[in-house]
Amino acid sequence: MQKYLPYLLSITLIWGCKDDDLEHRTAEQRNAFLQKNEIGIYNGDNPIVLFQSDLHQLAYTSNGKSWRIQTDNQQQYLSCRLNENAVPGKNLTAIIHTKDIEDITEGTYTAVALKTTDEKCWLWLPDLNTGLIIQYKN
Numbered sequence: 001m002q003k004y005l006p007y008l009l010s011i012t013l014i015w016g017c018k019d020d021d022l023e024h025r026t027a028e029q030r031n032a033f034l035q036k037n038e039i040g041i042y043n044g045d046n047p048i049v050l051f052q053s054d055l056h057q058l059a060y061t062s063n064g065k066s067w068r069i070q071t072d073n074q075q076q077y078l079s080c081r082l083n084e085n086a087v088p089g090k091n092l093t094a095i096i097h098t099k100d101i102e103d104i105t106e107g108t109y110t111a112v113a114l115k116t117t118d119e120k121c122w123l124w125l126p127d128l129n130t131g132l133i134i135q136y137k138n
Contacts, residue, residue: 030124033131034114040069041078042131043103049078060135064121067134076100080132086113086121094125104130 032045039058040050051058051069060067064085070077078101083093094111098104114131115122121136 026126026129029129030114030131033124034122036122036131036133037120039120039133039135041101041104042133044129044131048102048104048130049076058135060137062137064136067132067136074099078104078132080111080123080134082111082123086116086123086136088113088115092123094123096125104128 029044033042036042036045036047038047038050041048049056049069055071057070057072058068059070065083066079066081068077068079077097077099079097081095086092090113092111092113094109095107096104096109097106109125109127111132112124112126113121114124116136119136121134123132123134124130125132
């Protein structure tokens with residue numbers, strides 16, 4: 001058994017380091033996402049859909065809990081409904097509905113409000129490694 005101990009320790013260390021690397025990459029992507037300013041949907045810090053007024057429509061509720069971006073012909077959309085108002089650092093529940101948005105599936109996710117201003121909110125969905133910059137009235 002003792003002759004296998006170094007191998008078992010090595011495997012344990014490799015698996016542990018892999019998780020640390022993933023957390024580090026995720027933190028880097030989240031921080032890079034925070035530097036973005038355009039309303040849209042981001043996979044990490046890479047834009048998936050950015051709002052363009054000649055192609056898209058935006059809709060949001062006055063209480064800031066629901067938001068939608070869609071193409072004019074509604075062939076592509078993402079809607080997000082939050083369980084409560086976004087407060088930086090707070091975990092929220094986000095119900096996501098999509099059509100033809102790459103890498104994002106419909107479902108209920110934990111979202112973190114990373115930052116808010118008088119006009120925007122930066123939401124991070126850690127399960128999807130996805131960020132949303134949404135129109136938001138604080």
